Amino acid sequence: MATETLKIEISWPDTLEVPAGATVNAQLWVGTEIADYRMITDGDACAPAGTSPATLEITYDAEDLLPDNAETVWDYLHIAPYLMHDGKRLNIARVAKVGIEEARLSGWKIAIS
Template identity: 45%
Template structure:
């Protein structure tokens, strides 16, 4: 098993109202190019203080294995959310990226 770090940069337009105390939250899934099948455990959140914000998400190569161990997932799937007071204020469209594309580069996403 090898440890890796996925870097996700989330931005939003200046016209988007971001209340003080807001966070950017994500759920990260591993899967193939069609769908996410296995959620990577963790609380992935960072304060939404200024656009863009960066999340650094540690994962293990084991996180890219199917539950039965027969498949190695080759894509990440997520859709960042702007959250304030427990309520979702805005969400990005669901996006995917190949694991190979994330090596050495940030995954850039935008709230709309």
């Protein structure tokens, strides 16, 4: 089992009120450009959301990037990051995607609203 860590820089606008103790959370999915995806993390990853941007580090098993069958080719990572505080979401999670190789080479930067 070979693990990899993906660093995702998540930023949000100054107009979004983020109280002390808030976190940025997300699940990481592998999939195609349009759909056909599956989660490759165990639940939500999270990091403190003290200042924007925050860096979320997600570790996953590289074998999870292998397709389930010969007809499927996983070529994108999908994520829907959101801010949380006191059990409540502070923003609506919007799905973002990036090519797997691009994310591995240069990380991933996402702006949420």
